Amino acid sequence: MPIAHNKIMKKVKKLHVVLFGALIGIINGFFGGGGGMVVVPLLTNLFGLEQKKAQATALFVILPISIVSAIVYLCYNSVDFKTGWPVLLGIVAGGVVGAKVLNKLNNKIVHGIFIFFMLLGGIGMLIW
Numbered sequence: 001m002p003i004a005h006n007k008i009m010k011k012v013k014k015l016h017v018v019l020f021g022a023l024i025g026i027i028n029g030f031f032g033g034g035g036g037m038v039v040v041p042l043l044t045n046l047f048g049l050e051q052k053k054a055q056a057t058a059l060f061v062i063l064p065i066s067i068v069s070a071i072v073y074l075c076y077n078s079v080d081f082k083t084g085w086p087v088l089l090g091i092v093a094g095g096v097v098g099a100k101v102l103n104k105l106n107n108k109i110v111h112g113i114f115i116f117f118m119l120l121g122g123i124g125m126l127i128w
Contacts, residue, residue, distance in 0.1 A: 016046070020058060021061070028065045029072065035062050037118060044111075051111040059099075 028035035036058040043054035045058055073079055102110060 025065050029069045051107040
């Protein structure tokens with residue numbers, strides 16, 4: 001009996017992962033990004049990943065979603081290239097630096113930084 005229960009639980013967990021993935025895809029496509037702010041807490045709280053692994057996994061997962069979303073926005077002529085190219089260059093450079101720094105910090109510090117920026121973003125959205 002426990003073997004059958006384990007198989008059912010694995011299927012339920014896979015279904016949750018797929019449903020959460022669909023939710024993240026919708027958020028990313030709708031807002032043009034920001035799915036990581038939802039993915040990281042899901043990966044840490046629901047799936048038990050440590051903070052650094054959750055953030056790295058979120059980046060890995062969000063990259064293809066972002067590419068697909070960008071293609072859709074391009075098809076609808078919704079991209080401002082004059083602003084977009086410099087921002088893209090900054091994001092790529094910042095991403096490289098951020099990934100290198102992430103590997104040097106412990107999980108508690110990374111978690112605290114993540115919380116700080118989540119709060120900062122939320123407060124900023126309330127103000128502006």
